[in-house]
Amino acid sequence: MIHPYIPHTDEDRARMLEALGLSSIDRLFEVVGEELLLEDPVPIAHGRTEEEVRRMIDSIARRNIRGIPFLGGGSYDRIIPSTVQALSSLPSFVTAYTPYQAEMSQGLLQAIFEFQSMVCEITSMDIANASLYDGSHAIVEAALLMVNAKRGAKRVLVSATIHPFALEALQTWVLGAGYELEMIPEKDGVADLAGLDIADDVGGLIVQSPNRYGFIEDYDGIAELLHEHKALLAISADPLSLAIQRTPGQWGADIAVGDTQSLGLGLAFGGPACGYMAVKRPLLRRIPGRLVGMTTDGEGRRGFTLTLQAREQHIKRERATSNICSNQALAALMTTIHLSSLGWSGMVEAAGQSYAKAHYLAHHLGRIPGLEVPDAHPFWCEFPLVFQDANHLETFLRELRNEGIFAGVRLSTLTRKDTDESVLLVAVTEKRSREELDLYIRTARRVMG
Amino acid sequence: MIEPLLIEKSVKGRLAYRLPPLDLPETFVRELEPLPAHLRREGSARLPEVSELDVVRHFTRLSKMVHGVDDGMYPLGSCTMKYNPKLGEEVARMAQFTRIHPLQDVSTVQGCLSVIHSLLEDLSAITGMSWGSLQPCAGSHGEYTGLKMIRAYFLKQGDRRRTKVLIPVSAHGTNPASAAVNGFDVVEVASNRKGLVDLADLKSKLSDEVAALMLTNPNTLGLFEEDILEISEAVHEAGALLYYDGANLNAIMGKARPGDMGFDVLHLNLHKTFSTPHGGGGPGSGPVMVNDLLRPFLPKPDIIPQEEGYAFDWDRPDSIGKVSMFWGNFLVYLRAYVYILRMGGEGLRAAAGHAVLNANYLAKKLAPYYEIPYTSGIMHEFVISVKNYKERYGVTAEDFAKALIDEGYHPPTVYFPLIVDEALMIEPTESESPESLDAFIEAMIRIAEKAKRDPASLKKAPVSTPVGRLDQVKAVKDAKVRY
Known part of the structure; x- marks a missing residue:
């Protein structure tokens, strides 16, 4: 016995090698060639027992420090029902592969079907896929879909108010890929869509609401304008916000994207998150990634299977709609369990409480001299707190940390721009208690006073 | 039910x-x-x-209507369905990781950053590369990232002619798809009689228009590309780069290193080789690793050691930029880190050794019953062809797969690689004991006998599952994908 993860005893090895007519396992590696075979194990630490690793990880984990997070910027600390962890940890879900063998994977396929349905319901769209990596990836896939869906499309219009990291992921995608991004500037913190000019080679427009500052944007008439030029509209949205704000479908969007992090996934240092994409029916054959469909077996029994696979890389290779293979299935399952537990009333309650609590904090912070909460546009659960003197921000963060509060995300952390150094993004979810809010306000008054 | x-x-x-x-x-x-x-x-x-x-x-x-590695053997070729240690699950549930926000002040996330840095050190040692990034969330995301770096490298040289990527016909579908997403033209390279890259064909296709050759080694037939050093030399001589698809690294992990073979960039599938669970199709983790040549182009930010602790390094002018929202699938690669700590250098080596031993044992025992078109130098997996059963009894690879379901096994990968007719691709991994392999062999022999004796019965399989074979045409036609 070599290791608990390798069951072979000396006798096992001897018996198997005898069956193969070989003297040692090394013989099986001769084909690699002496030049390439390593004489010694690779230079990493020796294997440890489970208990030793547990202890080691414990001490590493202690170097992470937790606080009361008023942090957002694309990841939010929300209430998650106990069912999510318990049920998504069921070992058959956790240790299965992609459900290529439908008869043996009905449970997983059905759960994905329910996920797709819920995403459609929440976004008011027709077709949702089985998940993408994260919100930034969903935006990249939306851009790819746009340039592929329209003949001669070479450019994608992108609002300057989408999440800075998602914008960076888009810029990575266009690098040498033969496409161009054209930035739609912002005005007072929202996309400036007046006088939108849509050339023939534009595949579509990508916007985000709540946007990078937390503001809710107005897309009245935008879809119609794009459609006149055969271009598509993609709206990126935190899906929980759609319990309150007008949905991508209701704005007439062709593509809805985002991340279900706010629906049951937790913080997890940013991953796994779970990208989603939902489209209107005409884009059925263009949506990237896996799709589960309902069908019947030979006896007429209802069943679920991966379908429309002719879009995908394992069939179409270089002509596939995307290169995605593995997605975020288990995270999508967590979102499905979360939504099954919360129901619509729970979603509305969580989104509504976030709105109320964020506005409570904004209301009180905005009245402190030296701080400003811009009020040109409505927001949902996250808002920019502007410091008249950027130098105060460092002290502010430190003093609140001393009270156990992570006060917000510096905008400059996301944009790495000096001009954003005076702005703190503050996120408030339904999970923050009145006590925590009041502690934040009291400490802020003290620090600024 | x-x-x-x-x-x-x-x-x-x-x-x-x-x-x-x-x-x-x-x-x-x-x-x-x-x-x-x-x-x-x-x-x-x-x-x-x-x-x-x-x-x-x-x-x-629903979970009872799913078969995972924890339920039984899962010899799905090229997917490395090895045991997923429970310690990984325990660690990935610790609040000190799950409740850490990705944008906390860097001084409060030193534990997470040390995991990232240590894991990259270990993966560099294991692959023989100089550094990497954990941002890619899956294998094909790693391919996308690696090819993007190749693109950036040539752009930096002012070389815009290199628009082609060479890919063997036996490659995973993600390879050509990732090349296409990056705007490359795909050129296929033929396989020779032994199932390996046809050197003459490769050399005839190399030119100053080729950016890279993507190679899986061992390839999808489970065979080691024994001419790899000659391939590497030819590719580099043509000014192109060599990309390693790490899907099959389990075969050689700790025994040989892609870096020593001359690969310039690679991706790993931590959800295969490094035992993180597949979760029903994800989340995975597909780190990219590079040599010194491509290191400046890695996604940003990098994680760098300071006098005390670690910091993010955004100051990387040649970086291709970000490829995921934050820092990749942290809870997934955390599990891989735990696995590497458990195994150590000797353990990883032993895992590869036993994965190869198991595959060869299976191949040997199945050979009297099934045709194995490529047998020379089988590593961690092999491909059988049931073409002869199809011709004589009308029984297809799909029928064999469905019959295995009734025997309690998840079927092997079917109809892949494309260069083998009626293919079943079998990868037992090191996790299975000889008893479990013997039981699988017996099941395969039973099915082979049934195929000859009563082929009609295989057409009806599976009968033990909640539903029988599903109407795929109806699924496409109805496209009922939501309630």
């Missing part, structure tokens, strides 16, 4: 969860203005209204 959709069990007014009541001052709540009407959602979403127990039973029942 058919489990209804949860929405079909929905009863108006039933609750599975209740949030704490809003605890703000009443006057504030009363005076709070809602979102302006024109920005508000119209109507509701149809979600289930059920009790907590309804939710629990629903998903518990």
Whole structure:
């Protein structure tokens, strides 16, 4: 016995090698060639027992420090029902592969079907896929879909108010890929869509609401304008916000994207998150990634299977709609369990409480001299707190940390721009208690006073 | 056993969860203005209204209609369905990781950053590369990232002619798809009689228009590309780069290193080789690793050691930029880190050795019953062809797969690689004991006999599952993909 993860005893090895007519396992590696075979194990630490690793990880984990997070910027600390962890940890879900063998994977396929349905319901769209990596990836896939869906499309219009990291992921995608991004500037913190000019080679427009500052944007008439030029509209949205704000479908969007992090996934240092994409029916054959469909077996029994696979890389290779293979299935399952537990009333309650609590904090912070909460546009659960003197921000963060509060995300952390150094993004979810809010306000008054 | 959709069990007014009541001052709540009407959602979403127990039973029942590695052997070729240690699950549930925000001040996430840095050090040592990035969330995301770096490298040289990527016909579908997403033209390279890259064909296709050759080694037939050093030399001589698809690294992990073979960039599938669970199709983790040549182009930020602790390094002018929202699938690669700590250098080597031993043992025992078109130098997996059964008895690879389901096994990968007719690709991994291999062999022999004796019975398989074979044509035609 070599290791608990390798069951072979000396006798096992001897018996198997005898069956193969070989003297040692090394013989099986001769084909690699002496030049390439390593004489010694690779230079990493020796294997440890489970208990030793547990202890080691414990001490590493202690170097992470937790606080009361008023942090957002694309990841939010929300209430998650106990069912999510318990049920998504069921070992058959956790240790299965992609459900290529439908008869043996009905449970997983059905759960994905329910996920797709819920995403459609929440976004008011027709077709949702089985998940993408994260919100930034969903935006990249939306851009790819746009340039592929329209003949001669070479450019994608992108609002300057989408999440800075998602914008960076888009810029990575266009690098040498033969496409161009054209930035739609912002005005007072929202996309400036007046006088939108849509050339023939534009595949579509990508916007985000709540946007990078937390503001809710107005897309009245935008879809119609794009459609006149055969271009598509993609709206990126935190899906929980759609319990309150007008949905991508209701704005007439062709593509809805985002991340279900706010629906049951937790913080997890940013991953796994779970990208989603939902489209209107005409884009059925263009949506990237896996799709589960309902069908019947030979006896007429209802069943679920991966379908429309002719879009995908394992069939179409270089002509596939995307290169995605593995997605975020288990995270999508967590979102499905979360939504099954919360129901619509729970979603509305969580989104509504976030709105109320964020506005409570904004209301009180905005009245402190030296701080400003811009009020040109409505927001949902996250808002920019502007410091008249950027130098105060460092002290502010430190003093609140001393009270156990992570006060917000510096905008400059996301944009790495000096001009954003005076702005703190503050996120408030339904999970923050009145006590925590009041502690934040009291400490802020003290620090600024 | 058919489990209804949860929405079909929905009863108006039933609750599975209740949030704490809003605890703000009443006057504030009363005076709070809602979102302006024109920005508000119209109507509701149809979600289930059920009790907590309804939710629990629903998903518990669904989980019983799924076969995972924990349920039984899963010899799915090229997917390395090895045992996923429970310690990894325990660690990935620790609040000190799950409740850490990705944008916390860097001084408060030193534990996470040390995991990233240590894991990259270990992966560099294991692959023989100089550094990497953990941002890619899956294998094909790693391919996308690696090819993007190749693109950036040539752009930096001012070389815009290199628009082609060479890919063997036996490659995974993600390879050509990732090349296409990056705007490359795909050129196929033929396989020779032994199932390896046809050197003459490769050399005839190399030119100053080729950016890279993507190679899986061992390849998807489970065979080691024994001419790899000559391939590497030819590719580099043509000024192109060599990309390693790490899907099959389990065969040589700790025994040989892609870096020593001359690869310039590679991706790993931590959810295969490094034992993180597949989760029903993800989340995975597909780190990219590079040599010194491509290191400046890695995604940003890098994680660098300071006098005390670690910091993010964004100051990387040649970086291709970000490829994921934050820092990749942290809880996934955390599990891989735990696996590497458990195994150590000797353990990884032993895992590869036993994976190869198991595959060769299976191949040897199945050879009297099944045709194995490529047998020379089998590593961690092999491909059988049931073409002869199809010709004589009308039984296809799919029929064999479905019959295995009734024997309690997840079937091997079918109809892949494309260069073998009626292919079944079998990868046992090192996790299976000889007893478990023997039981699988017996099942395969039973099915082979049935195929000859009573082929019609295989056409009806599976019969032990909640549903039989599904109508795929109807699924496509109806395209019913939501409730």
